[in-house]
Every structure is written in C-alpha cells, then in structure tokens.
Amino acid sequence: MGAEGKARIREFILDNITETELADDDDIFERGLVRSMFVMQLVVFVEQEFGVQVTGDDLRFEHFRSVDRVDELVARKLAAV
Amino acid sequence: MRAVRVALADPVPDGLAGELAKRLFFVSSAIAEFDLVAAGGVITGVDLVLSGDESESAIAAKIGKVVTAEVLTQRALPPRQVWRSAISVESFTDPFPLLLAADSAFVAGEGQVGFGEPVLSLVDYLDERLRSIALALPRSREFRYPTLLPTSVLDRFGYFGSFPQFAMFVTRLHNDIDVYNGFVDRYRAAGRLPDDLFDQCGDKEYCLPPTMCYHTYHQYTGRRLADEMVVTARGKSFRYESRYHTSMERLWDFTIREIVFLGGESFATECRDSVMAQAYALLEELGLAGHCEVANDPFFGNPDTAGKILSQRMLELKFELRVPVAEDRTIAVGSFNLHGQFFGESFDITGSDAAPVASGCVGFGLERLAYAFLCQHGTDPAGWPTSVTDRIGDPGAARP
Numbered sequence: 001m002g003a004e005g006k007a008r009i010r011e012f013i014l015d016n017i018t019e020t021e022l023a024d025d026d027d028i029f030e031r032g033l034v035r036s037m038f039v040m041q042l043v044v045f046v047e048q049e050f051g052v053q054v055t056g057d058d059l060r061f062e063h064f065r066s067v068d069r070v071d072e073l074v075a076r077k078l079a080a081v
Numbered sequence: 082m083r084a085v086r087v088a089l090a091d092p093v094p095d096g097l098a099g100e101l102a103k104r105l106f107f108v109s110s111a112i113a114e115f116d117l118v119a120a121g122g123v124i125t126g127v128d129l130v131l132s133g134d135e136s137e138s139a140i141a142a143k144i145g146k147v148v149t150a151e152v153l154t155q156r157a158l159p160p161r162q163v164w165r166s167a168i169s170v171e172s173f174t175d176p177f178p179l180l181l182a183a184d185s186a187f188v189a190g191e192g193q194v195g196f197g198e199p200v201l202s203l204v205d206y207l208d209e210r211l212r213s214i215a216l217a218l219p220r221s222r223e224f225r226y227p228t229l230l231p232t233s234v235l236d237r238f239g240y241f242g243s244f245p246q247f248a249m250f251v252t253r254l255h256n257d258i259d260v261y262n263g264f265v266d267r268y269r270a271a272g273r274l275p276d277d278l279f280d281q282c283g284d285k286e287y288c289l290p291p292t293m294c295y296h297t298y299h300q301y302t303g304r305r306l307a308d309e310m311v312v313t314a315r316g317k318s319f320r321y322e323s324r325y326h327t328s329m330e331r332l333w334d335f336t337i338r339e340i341v342f343l344g345g346e347s348f349a350t351e352c353r354d355s356v357m358a359q360a361y362a363l364l365e366e367l368g369l370a371g372h373c374e375v376a377n378d379p380f381f382g383n384p385d386t387a388g389k390i391l392s393q394r395m396l397e398l399k400f401e402l403r404v405p406v407a408e409d410r411t412i413a414v415g416s417f418n419l420h421g422q423f424f425g426e427s428f429d430i431t432g433s434d435a436a437p438v439a440s441g442c443v444g445f446g447l448e449r450l451a452y453a454f455l456c457q458h459g460t461d462p463a464g465w466p467t468s469v470t471d472r473i474g475d476p477g478a479a480r481p
Contacts, residue, residue: 040388061395
C-alpha cells in the first residue's frame with residue numbers, strides 16, 4: 001500500500017467523523033473521534049474497498065486504531081493474496 | 082402445533098450457529114421448538130414446531146430478517162480462553178429431577194424456581210464467599226437495594242435499545258376511581274381479568290432490574306466521588322428469557338451477587354482482575370471444572386448488534402466464567418466486565434478530578450453457580466467437597 005491506499009482509508013474515516021483533519025498516526029478511538037462500534041464499519045470498509053477478507057486473528061483492535069495501522073493490515077492481506 | 086422447515090435464503094456459517102440459536106425464540110412467540118438444519122458445514126434451514134395462527138411465511142420472513150441483520154453481519158472471532166480449572170469432571174448428575182422429586186425445588190412458573198435444602202445452604206455459602214471477596218476490595222461497601230428499578234435508569238443509557246428482549250415492566254391499575262370501579266364491575270361480571278387489562282395500566286415508571294449494578298449507577302447519579310470505591314449488592318434480577326429458560330440453569334427470575342468498581346480505568350481493571358483471580362481459586366476450591374473466556378452481551382433487535390458484539394469482543398471488555406453441567410454443555414456462572422467511562426458519562430458520576438469515572442462490574446448468578454456445583458458433585462451433601470461441608474455443616478440431603 002502507499003499514499004493512495006492511505007488516502008482512501010483517511011477519506012473513509014473523515015467521512016464518519018466531525019473533525020476535518022486527521023493525522024495518519026492519530027488513534028481515532030483513544031482520541032474519542034469515533035465510538036468503539038465504528039470498528040465494524042472499518043472492517044466492512046477494508047473488505048469491500050480492498051477486496052480482502054478480515055477474519056480470525058486479523059480481528060484485533062490494534063489493527064484499526066489509525067490510518068497507518070489499517071494501511072499495514074491491508075498491505076499484509078494483499079501481500080498474502 | 083405444526084412442524085415446518087424454513088430454508089434460509091443465505092446459509093449461516095457454522096461458527097455463527099450459536100448466534101442464530103440464541104435468537105430464534107425471540108423471533109416469534111409462535112416458535113415452540115426448533116432445530117438447526119446443518120449441511121456441508123453451514124446452517125441451511127431451521128426445523129420449527131409452531132403454535133398459534135401466525136403464518137409460516139410470516140415467521141420465515143422474520144427469521145430471514147434477523148439472520149440478515151443480526152447474524153450474518155457478525156464476525157466470528159476465534160474463542161479465547163484465559164483460564165482453565167485444573168479439575169476435570171469424571172461424571173455428571175442431572176440434579177433437577179432429583180431436586181423436584183425430593184421437594185428441594187419447586188417450579189413456580191416459566192423460568193421461576195423456588196428451592197429449599199440442601200440448595201439453600203449451598204447458595205448462601207457461595208454468596209458469602211463471593212461477598213467476602215467483594216468486601217476485601219479497596220473502599221468496599223455493601224448495599225441492599227429495592228427490587229423495583231425506575232425505568233428512567235435503564236432509559237438513561239439506552240438499555241431498551243440494546244436488550245429490548247429482556248425488559249420486564251411493572252405496572253398497576255392507574256390510580257383513578259373510575260378506572261377501579263370500571264375494572265371491578267367488569268371483573269365481577271366476567272369472573273376473570275379483562276383481555277384489555279393493560280389499557281388501564283398506563284403507568285410505566287418502574288421495571289424489574291436485569292442486574293444489580295444499575296441500582297448502583299442510579300445511586301451515584303450526579304455525584305462527585307471523593308475516592309475510588311467498590312459497591313457490592315445481592316438481589317433478585319429479572320430477564321425475560323422466552324423459552325430458553327431451563328431448570329435452574331437459565332431463569333427469568335434469579336439472584337445476582339454483583340460487585341461494581343467506580344474510579345479510574347486502572348482501578349476498575351485491577352479490581353476486576355483481582356476478582357477474576359479469586360473466582361478462579363474459589364472454583365478450584367469448590368472442586369469444579371470450568372474455564373474463563375472472552376464473551377459478549379446478548380445484544381438483540383437493533384441495527385448495531387454486530388458492531389457492538391465485535392467491538393466488545395475485540396476490546397475484550399467481557400469475560401465469562403463457564404462451568405460444565407453435562408458432557409457437552411457449559412453455563413456461564415459469572416461475568417467480568419469493563420465499561421470505560423460509559424456509565425460514568427451516562428449517569429454523570431465524576432471522580433475527584435471532576436471527570437467521568439470509569440467503571441467495571443462482576444456478576445455471579447448464584448442459582449446457576451449452585452446448580453453447576455450440583456451437576457458436578459450431586460445433590461447429596463455427603464458427596465460434596467469437605468471444603469464446603471466443613472463450613473456449612475449438614476443441611477440435609479435432598480430426600481423424598
């Protein structure tokens with residue numbers, strides 16, 4: 001993944017929060033930008049947007065805390081396809 | 082009664098079969114019995130026994146709706162056990178028929194069981210042990226709460242939107258002389274309660290508490306706590322469990338020993354971890370097999386169900402202590418929960434820094450714990466571990 005993938009992830013998160021700016025390493029849960037339930041939307045977004053399956057041990061909260069973390073998960077999943 | 086098979090439009094993965102099974106009796110009151118139909122590693126349909134007049138197609142549509150909205154949207158996380166008892170069970174007893182035959186238990190209604198010795202002494206002993214664990218925690222105090230809980234308390238944090246299936250309301254004839262007179266006239270004329278009884282019972286200020294900790298948040302609403310604290314309470318708790326009620330395993334009307342932690346996140350976590358460790362030790366002292374695993378609350382009937390379950394499991398906010406009651410079945414006898422600032426914010430409970438407190442709670446189902454004990458040790462105290470009988474003496478066996 002690269003800048004383009006991160007941009008898609010960042011855009012999706014920005015569409016769902018009231019803030020207009022987001023750093024790639026911002027912990028969106030710890031900063032209180034979204035409720036914990038938002039992780040479900042992120043899982044579904046990653047699967048649909050990048051065509052990967054997020055299952056089992058991928059379903060860990062730390063993979064979804066920031067744009068950077070989601071990007072790393074997607075890169076790892078795409079590399080395994 | 083009619084037997085029908087409903088095919089599922091989209092098969093349910095085997096890993097989510099339990100999530101389907103725990104919802105079916107809430108889908109329609111017409112469903113009297115069900116069996117999941119499995120083929121090729123997925124659930125393809127449901128065999129139903131139906132009562133009443135509701136059409137099969139209407140019930141099939143309701144099942145389809147729940148499967149689509151609340152089951153298939155879920156992500157099955159691999160089970161994660163965090164503790165396992167060193168004790169294994171050699172054989173199980175099915176204690177309920179023995180207790181009934183010996184007049185040690187009495188079925189008072191759906192999900193309602195009365196009990197006497199030796200269960201009574203066992204339940205009291207288990208509660209005393211758990212109470213001691215609670216009272217040894219920092220700045221701990223005990224309360225006894227009224228049974229009724231204002232509905233506004235549950236309303237305050239959205240309970241009814243998450244668990245509408247469990248709520249049990251308390252009402253009465255509306256206090257108005259015309260209502261009383263009209264009611265008495267009709268009751269005497271018909272010799273029975275009118276079918277439209279609840280049209281005259283509009284008052285809905287109170288409900289039955291689904292657990293004890295809500296009384297505690299209610300108690301401290303709007304208060305600034307001088308220090309972190311622990312509250313414990315034992316009380317009757319009520320959840321409408323539809324046809325899922327089973328012997329003393331799953332009751333509509335049961336008793337919880339609850340321990341609530343109010344303070345910083347680390348205080349709540351440390352208290353919860355301490356109770357978990359002591360509960361494990363108690364289980365082994367009681368000679369019980371069991372384990373503790375990551376769990377989730379039974380959210381139902383709302384579009385957020387899958388998201389709530391997934392986030393709760395991923396954050397590992399809930400653990401259940403599960404004890405086997407048969408070769409192929411375990412029941413949860415306790416749960417250990419962290420809530421973040423959810424209840425602190427919902428009830429405006431603040432700490433010395435004026436910020437909302439974090440909370441956690443632990444609840445033990447006393448009838449369930451006692452029942453699991455009887456399943457593993459039998460109904461005769463002569464066969465119970467001496468660690469128990471030395472403390473409670475001889476309560477008398479369940480004898481016909």
